Every structure is written in structure tokens, then in C-alpha cells.
Amino acid sequence: MSEQSAVERLRARLRSQRLTIAKRELQVLSREKTIVLALVIQLFVAGFSGFLVVGLVSLYDPGSVEGYGIEAAVTGEASDEMLAAMADSDTLSGTEYNSTAAAFVAFDEGRTQAVFDTSRRDGTIEVILTAPEGSIETTLVVAESQEVLRALERQQRTERAASLEVVPLDLPPDRGGNPYFDFTYTVLLPLLVFLPVFISGSIAVDSITEEVDRGTLELLRVAPVSLTQIVDGKALAMIALAPLQAMTWLALLSLNGVGIANGAWLFALATAASVVVVAVAVGISLVAADRRSAQLLFSVGVLLLFAAASFLPGSPANTAALLAIDSATRSTYAAVVGYLVVAAAAAGVARWLAGRVDPNEL
Amino acid sequence: MSFRSRLRHIWRIARWEVSLGSTSLDRRTLLAGVALLLVAGGIVGAGLALGVEGLSPTQDIYRVGIDDDSPYYDVVADDAALSPREPDREKLETGELDLLVAPAGNSGTVSLTLDGNDGEGVVEAGRLGQSTVSVAHAPTEKGTAALTTFRAAVQGYNDRLMALEPNETAAYPVSVRLQYRPQSSPTGTRGGNSSDTDAGRDDDTETESGDGANDDENGGSNEGSDGDQSTDDGTSDESTDDANLDVDDERDDPDVDDEGGSFLDGLLSGGNSQGSPAEISPPFPFSSLVLAFVFLVPMNFIIQAYGGTILNERINRRGELLLVAPIRRLDIVAGKTLPYLLAAVVAITGISLGVGGGLLSVAAVLPIALAFLASTFVGAMFARSFKELTFVTVTVSVFLTTYVFVPAIFTNVTPIALISPLTLVVMELQGEAVGLGGYVFATAPFFLGSAILFLLGVGVYREEDMFTQKAVPLKFLDAIDARLRGPKSVAIASALTIPFVFIGELLAIAALYVLPIEITVPLILVVIAAIEEVAKSIHIYAGIESDRFDRSIKTALLLGGLSGLGFFVGEKFTAIAQIVGLPELVLGQATLTPAGVTPATTLALFLGPLVLHTVTAAVSALGARKEFRWYLVAMLAATLVHAAYNFAVVSAYV
Incomplete structure (x- = not known):
């Protein structure tokens, strides 16, 4: 048996352990049926936004x-x-x-x-x-x-x-375009793409701090897995969930006649956002003292990051809108790549943190 | 136990709660918080350093092909949503451009045929007046939307140009003053915005239609003939010169205007009533709405912490110590809730001071805070894990936020907006008076609903429910059962469901609104029937399941009858309360009632619902005697009967 294959087999085993943990996380979620609740909430948000758009249009148009x-x-x-x-x-x-x-x-x-x-x-x-x-x-x-x-x-x-210094420009004709056409793309769509991401991060915080809180992390540690792997598995499940939900909403939107362009890029963007947010969640729950402060820190922190990011050209919300409405430029695609790089870095930092934290102190 | 010692217990538990909360904020957490702040600050700093401030979310969504020497280039470059590109007619067809603004003549790549479709899928919008520029847009919805946005941008650009003109008369040849006047429309949908200022308004408008036109003195220099303005003094309380007084709805808060960033500026300046045609705007209370929304933000953080602390008690039997202490359960819950309620009050008061609201805003948002806390409490009592709690918290935020926010949008349109307490805030920020009736109408359901939710939650604040992993529906049944005593309590419970039925029905209507009307109306009738049938029978089922009531037919009929009676009384009571509280709301409905109503039909109209409610509740109760499936079948039958009744009543009126 060569050394190479031994390393590979070890890798395969570790990977499967991570997948097992990830699978277990997803099973718990589906057993609690909370994921159904999450979908209902998002459907509600989408439905209500539709109500608002229709209402606003009929008010003004x-x-x-x-x-x-x-x-x-x-x-x-x-x-x-x-x-x-x-x-x-x-x-x-x-x-x-x-x-x-x-x-x-x-x-x-x-x-x-x-x-x-x-x-x-x-x-x-x-x-x-x-x-x-x-x-x-x-x-x-x-x-x-x-x-x-x-x-x-x-x-x-x-x-x-004759008595004006500058003559005003002539007005283009009004062809009855919908003045709220952009609402779907600039408000509703970013909401549907990033809300699942936020929820995923929130569950990641719960999932880790709850193990710490209930002391069940001890039991997990009896199995031959490291804290990093446990965290990896939990994070993996949450990261996978958000882009899938986002894509479901986008599919629903296009079924409703809202054209969505650049589906693959949107998926990449949702995945990148999901990785960043879950990494922040993991980092916070490893550092913070208990669930309550972790959860508070997470929600305030992520909202803060999101608000701060909207000051940048190519903010997440604007990037998603540009992609979906099919007005993306090279810099939009570059922004998505940038987010993927940030995601990789964030994941690296979170894993480094997980490796450094002593599980016995949690 | 004396009242004072109970207060002392509550106070002590509240103090524990606070000290527990503050110790959990240790150094590491603080450091993590500071690190996050630094990162966020760094991002903002980088953005500012790059020279962008407050980008609009609509940045560059429409691509406009335009030469940079075009007179319209600045329009496109200045508008956030429009992004200038190379003009290329083919790109319009391939979908790489949404709009093309180009010289009308033949010049290089651009050739346009005017006034008509050239058959290649590009829609010509035509030449711009006397200038030599023509506009074409892509044959898509996005293309027409881009044209509309471009049109608005040109308008805005012209407005900015004209503002720089030295010759004011030529730049602003038209000035407008906007005023509102109640109109009794034939459909009877008129209604004032607030119950108490209407009277004064009505008085002064009656005299306007007299022929006093053009003969009153014009004090204001900016006035032409304001014949219909002669009697407007006294309409409003804060006025000095009679120029803009008649415009009751549209008072901008002076301290509102200078807030808001570059993006919000346009939106926040809503509600003007005088100036050039560009400056007036429809009565959409945007700025007040944004400010009202600020009140809801801290709630989300408070309920997160609150839900956490309640669930914490339930993990590893931590709450057992408090449970075995000689303290009432209600006091434990009160003590644990008090710090969060106080935090909410402090936050509300602070925001109210910040946005220029007054005592009314605080009093209006307080019941919303209570509703947030109460539903989180119940959610935390039912949730089995923190993950589940997170979902509960998100659900509570989303539902309550939409429920209070959406009606407030219609503040100036219809008095029904008062179903949300946030409407009161919007009204106060706009400087409108709110009567006591309006306040009670808006807040009573929230106070009552919160109280009921807390009672439900306290009912399961006991060992056998707190530390077990029961499914949520079972816990819910337990919680209801814990509140039942004898058969009479069934009637009371039915009456108490009214606020929730009210909320549920409104949400159903809002959610079904988007469907076509032929489907919506019957569906809403069925959904409303279903909601009411559940409300009337779920506690009967809970009581029978826990063997509180026996399973005989006689008991079931008695319970059903009582439940129907209780629901009926609650419904009538609410109706009466509405008539007393908000007379103008009923005014519209009254005009819908057919004219020749005899006493006999009145009696039938009055007793009809009573019979209906008792009969259907009894049907459901009969089903509840058996297992869950039978209960469902019976309730379905009851719902159908109820829906048929609803349908008959509606078609009798229409």
C-alpha cells in the first residue's frame, strides 16, 4: 500500500464524515419541519411584495x-x-x-x-x-x-x-412603461436571494451554540472527528441550503413571467454570499460566550456588513439586480468573482479559528 | 400572597435577568463585535475613498445607447438607473441595449426610421419635438420601462436646468396650489383621515361653493384668485397665513426634509402642495412611513434576546429552580419579560424623540412591542430547539412587520388603515390629530391579542410542558386546554379568538388579492369560513382530547352551542365597538345596506349569524368527540355550511 493512497483514503474518510454531519444537520431540520416554516415565510414575503407592487401600480398608474x-x-x-x-x-x-x-x-x-x-x-x-x-x-x-x-x-x-438662456430638452413620449418594473429586480429579487442566506447563517449559529450549550459536543467528540470537521459538516449543510432556496424562488419568479437572466451567475453569487455569512456565523459562535450574544452579534453584524457593502460599487443587492435584469457588465461579473474570492478567504479564516479553539473550553 | 410581595418577586427576577444578560457579554464577544464593526467601517471607508456615496439599488439597470456629444448625454449620465453606452442599433435588437437615443439623420452606424416600427423588433418612440434626436427602445417590457425612466430623468434634468434660469417668469410660467376637499362620491367610500378634525373641515368647505369667488382680499403675495379659499381659517391649528392652509393632509415635517441620503432625497420630499407643477406630489406619506418603520427595527433584536432567555430556561431543566420556588408562574414570566419590555419602551421613546414624534407615537408603538414579545414568548414555549426558535423569531418579525406596516401605507387613503397602530405614528408625524376612538380601534386588538398570547404561554409554563419534547401542535392544544375550566370557559375562549380571527382574515384577503377576482371572492369566503370554524372548535377539540370534557353527544352539542354563542357575542361586541370608535368607517358600509329593511329582516339579519355560528360549531364539536380525522371531516362540513351561508348573504346584497 503506497503512502499516496493511504492519504487519499484518509481524505475520503474525513470527507464522508463531514458529509455525514452535514446530512444529519439537514435531517434534523427536516424533522423539525422548520424548513417548511422558512419556505412559508419566504413565500409570504414574495406574495406580499406582489400585493404591494400591484397596489402601488394601480394607485399611480x-x-x-x-x-x-x-x-x-x-x-x-x-x-x-x-x-x-x-x-x-x-x-x-x-x-x-x-x-x-x-x-x-x-x-x-x-x-x-x-x-x-x-x-x-x-x-x-x-x-x-x-x-x-x-x-x-x-x-x-x-x-x-x-x-x-x-x-x-x-x-x-x-x-x-426666447427669454430663456437654456431651452429645456424635449420630453420623450410616454409609452405606458411600468414605472415599478425595476422594483421586482432591485428590491424583491435581492430580498429573495439574500434572505435564505441570512437564515442559513442564523441556523448555523444555533446549531453550534446549541451543541455547546447542551453539552452534546462532548458526545460528538467521542467519535474520531475534530472540531474543525464538525464545524465543516454543519457549515456545509447550511451553505448548500441557501442557494438552493434562492434558485427555487428565482424559478418561481420566472414561472410568473418575470424574466431572470444569468441564472448560473446568480447561483454563484448566492453561494458566495452564503459561504461568507455562514463563515461569519461559525466564527461568532466559536468566539461568543453563549447563544444569546452570538445570535445578537450575528444578526447585527451581518446586517451591518450588508449595509456597508452597499456603499461599494457592485454591492451584493445591485449585483444581483444587474445580473437578473440582464444589464450585467464585465465589472458585474468581476464583482461576483470578487465575492467568490472573499468567500474562500472567509471560509479559510473560519476554519483556522475552528482549529485554534480548544473544544474543552467551549 | 400580598400584592407587594408579588411585585418584589417580579422585580427580583427582572434584576436577575438583567445581570444574566450583562455577564454573557464577555470580553471575547465584545472583541468579536469590535472586529465586525471595524470590517464594516473599512468597507464603508473604502467605498467613500472610491468616491461613491450611498449608491442607489437601481444603479445602472437600464443601458442607454447615446453619443457623448448628444444633448441628452448629461441626462443619462446623471440618472442612477440609466447607464450610457455606445450607441449601436444592432445591440438594441440583440438585447444588449434597452434604449437608443441618437441623431435622427443618417450618421454612421445609426439609421432610424421615424414614427413606426421598422419590422425588426425595435420600437421607435419617435422624434423629440423639434430637436434632431430620436428615441427607440427594445421591444421588451424592460425597454418600455427604460423609456419611462428616461422620460422622468429628462423631466428632472429640465427642472434642474430651470432652477438656474435668471428669468423666473419664463422658467416657471405655471404655479400650482393643491388642495383637498371631501367629495361625497356615489359609491359611498368617502372617509376622513381622522375622526375628529373632519367636522371642522366640512364646515369650511360648504361655504366655498358659494359665489364668493374672486372678491376676498389676497394677503399672500403668491396668490392669484383664491375664491374658494375665503373661509379656510380655523381649519388647522398651526396656521398663520391663509395661503397653504387648506391642505390638511400634506404637512411636511420640517425636520424630516434635511434627513436622508442622496437616494432617499427624492422619495422623502413627498407631500408638497404648492409650487411649480414639478413640485406638487400626491398624498403619499413616504417620509413618515420610513420614519415609522424605524420603530420596528429594534423590536427584532429585542425579541431575539427575549426568545433566547425563555428557551434557555427550558434547556437542561434550568427553569426548574424558579418553578419550585414559591412564586406564581405569572410573576416569573412577568419578571423575565419586564427588562425586555423596558428596553423596548426606552428604544421607542428614543426613536420617537429622534424622529420628532410625540407621546402618541410611543403609546401607539407600545402595543406593537407587546405583540412582538407575546408571540415570541409563545413561540419560545413551543419551540424544541434554538434552531426552531430562530424560525419562530423570523416568522414573528415578518408577519408582524408586514401586518403593521402595509396598512400604514394607506394612511391618507382610507380609515381602514387604522387597523395598524403604525398608522397612528404616520398620522402624528404628518401633524394630524388622532381621536381616542381611532387610538382604541388601532391598538385594542394588539393589547388584547398580546394578553391572550401571554396567558396561553403562561398556561404551559409548567414542568410537564416546559421540559418535554412534544410536537408543537400538541403543545398548542395543551396550552389551550390549560386555559379551559368548565363549559362556560368555552364560550369565553371563542369570544377571545376574535382578534386573531380578524388578523387571520385580513392576511388571507391580502394574500389572495393577486388572484383574478372571479377566483378571489369565492375563495376568500371559504377561507374566512374555515378560519372562523377553526377558531370556534379548536379549543373544544383540545378540551375533549385531554379528557376535560366527556365524549357524549350531549356535551358536544352543549359545547358547540356555547362556543357559537360566545363567538357571536364577541363578533357583535367588536362591531359595536367599531361603530362607537370609528363612525366614518361605518358610514360607507351603511350606504351599502338596502333601503327598505323591515324589522323582520333586521331580526333575521341579527339572528342569522347566531344560528349559523351555533350550528356549525356544534357540527365541529360532534366531530371532535372522535379522533382527529373525524374532527377534520366535521370541520370541513361546518366550513362548507358556513361558506354557503356567506355566499348567500353576499349574493343577496350584491
Whole structure:
């Protein structure tokens, strides 16, 4: 038997021990059915975000509400200009009233949802806009009226272009694009990718400190494994879990018609984040005195790291968004590689720490 | 035991709890914390050194092909979400660009046909007015979204340009003042924001529609004809000049505006009511919402520590010493909870001072803190391991945060937003008054729910439940059973489930909202029926399972009847409380009631639910006599009956 193969066999044995520990961790999780709870929470978050997006869009974007139109009453000296500005609007149609009083009667009777009371003063047009108070429509009426008023402003500026030093740029046309299109990619998607990572780290802290706390680490040590291997196994299980969950959510999103690009890169990013966070978790639970302070330190620490990382170009959330929305550049891919390097370093530090800690002192 | 000695016990346990917490923060932990801080600080420092501050999460998500000598180049370069690239028409087709802004004429690589689709999948958006630039976007949803973002960016760029203009009249030819006025819409959905300021507002708007237009003196220099403004004094309490008074909803907190980083600036400036058309904004209380959210952040850390300490008692029978001491269980729990509650109060008060809230904010967030603590307590009593506890903690945070936060978004839209106490905070930050009715309506379910959860948890704070590894559902049944006494307690328990039923139904509606309406309505009716049936029968099942009640048909019918009665009374009580507390909420509902209601139908409407609740609860109770599967079958039957009833009532009204 050569020396080489003996080393290899030893390696294989150690690896399998790590895998055994990892498998055991996953079994405990599935037996406690906590993983189901985790999935339910994330589904809930996703569902609620969808609710929010739909709600926000229908609040601000009348195009999404089929057949919706706003009737506006226009009155006063500058009625003609105001009506001309309204001519281009799809949702808001204006009617001229002879007097302010008549316009308000129409408003009070619910025949119009907005009153534009116009007047001229020192060469400018003044508009007093009245919108319904405290109703579902208010936001929509104000948002649409604002569009019309801005159109009026543009027309007036164009007429006065001669007395302007810089002429404002022409406005591109409005083709009814969804102004909340980016919400899914910049808020929801990073949430779904990084929430499982955070939960994984949190379980890693629990898993290690609980063994310490209950004294069951002693029993594990009777088996011929080192603390490093135990930690390795536990960490492995948690690291594997997060990217899988993240990918499940991304698959669900694309089933719902949200196009997700760069799946492999997103997987790499989720894995890197998972390794970093679990390494931090392992480090903290080996150093901190008890579960409570470890858990607190972990959650505050990771949130702090995440917040700090958003100051960097290529922050994790932005990188995930750029990858998924298919706007990634070379520097985005470089950022992912960078995170993988950081992950390798973090894993190295955590293992070094595990090797240095005396299990008897835990 | 005297009250004073009980207080002394609670105080002593609380002091132990604090000293235990502080010893666990030893040197090594502190060092680790400092190390983490240094790393985080280093990252921020590196970011600042690289010259980026507060990057937007939308950084560079849309790629715009544009020449750097284009007049629009600065627009694209200045906007965070837009990133300038080489203009290349083919890349628009291959999906490497989302938007193309290019000279309209033939110049090198770019050739554009105007006004129309050129058949290659690229959508021409057309020429920009008189200038020689045209815009095209990719034929995707992302392409149109990019165009919308670009449009907003051009608008913002123009606004910045105009701000530098010396000729103000030409730069700002239009000025707007936004005001709100209650409107009795035909659907009856009107409602004020707060119950007590409405009266004053109504008064002053009535006179407006008179013909007093254009004849009142204009004190403010920035006013044109404000005919409808003549009577607006007295509407609001903090006003001096009559210019912006009518705009009750939109008072910015002056100390809010200068907070917030570069990214938040745009969002935080919401709620203006006067200025150029660019400056007014819809009544979306964004800044107040962000500040209200800050209140929820420390809760998450507090419940983490709190859940840990409760579960700690249950590991290795550590809590046994306290259990055998001559102290009541309730006092032990009170003592262990007190430090965390105080920490929460301190945090809330500090934040309230920081964000410019007042006593109302503290009083409104306190029940939220209690709900966080109570649900964590129950979770920690049920959890079998720290891992499970972590999930419980995350669940509690997520559910409670969404539950209190989402309604608050609609603060200015509908009084129903008051189901969340956080709405009170948003209202206070906006400078609106809140009536006592509104406060009670928003917070009572939280106070009541927290009290019930604590009682449930204390019920299993005993040896046989604390130190055993029972499955969570069994522990839950135990906890309910621990609160039952005689048959009468079944009725009380049913009534007490009302706050949870309320919360559960609201969550169900929110979750099912995204489905198409033909599916949503029937599904919601069934889900609501199921939630209520579970609430009415789960404690009966718990009581029978633990042999507290015998399994005879007579007992089951009695328990079912009592449970239904209790639930009915609780429901009616809540309805009455709502009418008293929030009259304007009921105003809308009342208009929905058909006009010709005779006394007989009123009686039927009143007694209908009573009969329904007792009958269905009795059905479930009959099933609960046998094993779990029979209970499920019976409850399914009860749910179907209930859903059919709901459906009949709804279709009778529509």
C-alpha cells in the first residue's frame, strides 16, 4: 500500500464524515419541519411584495385600471391653455365651466374628480387644483393632474423660449412603461436571494451554540472527528441550503413571467454570499460566550456588513439586480468573482479559528 | 400572597435577568463585535475613498445607447438607473441595449426610421419635438420601462436646468396650489383621515361653493384668485397665513426634509402642495412611513434576546429552580419579560424623540412591542430547539412587520388603515390629530391579542410542558386546554379568538388579492369560513382530547352551542365597538345596506349569524368527540355550511 493512497483514503474518510454531519444537520431540520416554516415565510414575503407592487401600480398608474378616466372641471382666465394641455392626456379629460362656483357644484355632485381654477398673474398662469380628499382616487387624480400641469408648463416654456438662456430638452413620449418594473429586480429579487442566506447563517449559529450549550459536543467528540470537521459538516449543510432556496424562488419568479437572466451567475453569487455569512456565523459562535450574544452579534453584524457593502460599487443587492435584469457588465461579473474570492478567504479564516479553539473550553 | 410581595418577586427576577444578560457579554464577544464593526467601517471607508456615496439599488439597470456629444448625454449620465453606452442599433435588437437615443439623420452606424416600427423588433418612440434626436427602445417590457425612466430623468434634468434660469417668469410660467376637499362620491367610500378634525373641515368647505369667488382680499403675495379659499381659517391649528392652509393632509415635517441620503432625497420630499407643477406630489406619506418603520427595527433584536432567555430556561431543566420556588408562574414570566419590555419602551421613546414624534407615537408603538414579545414568548414555549426558535423569531418579525406596516401605507387613503397602530405614528408625524376612538380601534386588538398570547404561554409554563419534547401542535392544544375550566370557559375562549380571527382574515384577503377576482371572492369566503370554524372548535377539540370534557353527544352539542354563542357575542361586541370608535368607517358600509329593511329582516339579519355560528360549531364539536380525522371531516362540513351561508348573504346584497 503506497503512502499516496493511504492519504487519499484518509481524505475520503474525513470527507464522508463531514458529509455525514452535514446530512444529519439537514435531517434534523427536516424533522423539525422548520424548513417548511422558512419556505412559508419566504413565500409570504414574495406574495406580499406582489400585493404591494400591484397596489402601488394601480394607485399611480391609471393604465393598469381598465377603462378608468378622470373628469376635470376647468375654469378661469387660462382655461384655453389648460384644455389644450389636457388634449394629449389619455386618462384626464377636461370640460370648461363658466364660473368657479359651477365647477365646485359639479365637483360636489361627483360629476368631476378635479377642479382646475386658473388665473393669470404677472405673466404667469396660476392654477388652484382641487382633488378629492381621503379617497382611493386621490393619489391617481393628483398624479394625473400633475402630468397635465407639467404639459402646460412645457407649452408655456416653449412659448417663452426666447427669454430663456437654456431651452429645456424635449420630453420623450410616454409609452405606458411600468414605472415599478425595476422594483421586482432591485428590491424583491435581492430580498429573495439574500434572505435564505441570512437564515442559513442564523441556523448555523444555533446549531453550534446549541451543541455547546447542551453539552452534546462532548458526545460528538467521542467519535474520531475534530472540531474543525464538525464545524465543516454543519457549515456545509447550511451553505448548500441557501442557494438552493434562492434558485427555487428565482424559478418561481420566472414561472410568473418575470424574466431572470444569468441564472448560473446568480447561483454563484448566492453561494458566495452564503459561504461568507455562514463563515461569519461559525466564527461568532466559536468566539461568543453563549447563544444569546452570538445570535445578537450575528444578526447585527451581518446586517451591518450588508449595509456597508452597499456603499461599494457592485454591492451584493445591485449585483444581483444587474445580473437578473440582464444589464450585467464585465465589472458585474468581476464583482461576483470578487465575492467568490472573499468567500474562500472567509471560509479559510473560519476554519483556522475552528482549529485554534480548544473544544474543552467551549 | 400580598400584592407587594408579588411585585418584589417580579422585580427580583427582572434584576436577575438583567445581570444574566450583562455577564454573557464577555470580553471575547465584545472583541468579536469590535472586529465586525471595524470590517464594516473599512468597507464603508473604502467605498467613500472610491468616491461613491450611498449608491442607489437601481444603479445602472437600464443601458442607454447615446453619443457623448448628444444633448441628452448629461441626462443619462446623471440618472442612477440609466447607464450610457455606445450607441449601436444592432445591440438594441440583440438585447444588449434597452434604449437608443441618437441623431435622427443618417450618421454612421445609426439609421432610424421615424414614427413606426421598422419590422425588426425595435420600437421607435419617435422624434423629440423639434430637436434632431430620436428615441427607440427594445421591444421588451424592460425597454418600455427604460423609456419611462428616461422620460422622468429628462423631466428632472429640465427642472434642474430651470432652477438656474435668471428669468423666473419664463422658467416657471405655471404655479400650482393643491388642495383637498371631501367629495361625497356615489359609491359611498368617502372617509376622513381622522375622526375628529373632519367636522371642522366640512364646515369650511360648504361655504366655498358659494359665489364668493374672486372678491376676498389676497394677503399672500403668491396668490392669484383664491375664491374658494375665503373661509379656510380655523381649519388647522398651526396656521398663520391663509395661503397653504387648506391642505390638511400634506404637512411636511420640517425636520424630516434635511434627513436622508442622496437616494432617499427624492422619495422623502413627498407631500408638497404648492409650487411649480414639478413640485406638487400626491398624498403619499413616504417620509413618515420610513420614519415609522424605524420603530420596528429594534423590536427584532429585542425579541431575539427575549426568545433566547425563555428557551434557555427550558434547556437542561434550568427553569426548574424558579418553578419550585414559591412564586406564581405569572410573576416569573412577568419578571423575565419586564427588562425586555423596558428596553423596548426606552428604544421607542428614543426613536420617537429622534424622529420628532410625540407621546402618541410611543403609546401607539407600545402595543406593537407587546405583540412582538407575546408571540415570541409563545413561540419560545413551543419551540424544541434554538434552531426552531430562530424560525419562530423570523416568522414573528415578518408577519408582524408586514401586518403593521402595509396598512400604514394607506394612511391618507382610507380609515381602514387604522387597523395598524403604525398608522397612528404616520398620522402624528404628518401633524394630524388622532381621536381616542381611532387610538382604541388601532391598538385594542394588539393589547388584547398580546394578553391572550401571554396567558396561553403562561398556561404551559409548567414542568410537564416546559421540559418535554412534544410536537408543537400538541403543545398548542395543551396550552389551550390549560386555559379551559368548565363549559362556560368555552364560550369565553371563542369570544377571545376574535382578534386573531380578524388578523387571520385580513392576511388571507391580502394574500389572495393577486388572484383574478372571479377566483378571489369565492375563495376568500371559504377561507374566512374555515378560519372562523377553526377558531370556534379548536379549543373544544383540545378540551375533549385531554379528557376535560366527556365524549357524549350531549356535551358536544352543549359545547358547540356555547362556543357559537360566545363567538357571536364577541363578533357583535367588536362591531359595536367599531361603530362607537370609528363612525366614518361605518358610514360607507351603511350606504351599502338596502333601503327598505323591515324589522323582520333586521331580526333575521341579527339572528342569522347566531344560528349559523351555533350550528356549525356544534357540527365541529360532534366531530371532535372522535379522533382527529373525524374532527377534520366535521370541520370541513361546518366550513362548507358556513361558506354557503356567506355566499348567500353576499349574493343577496350584491
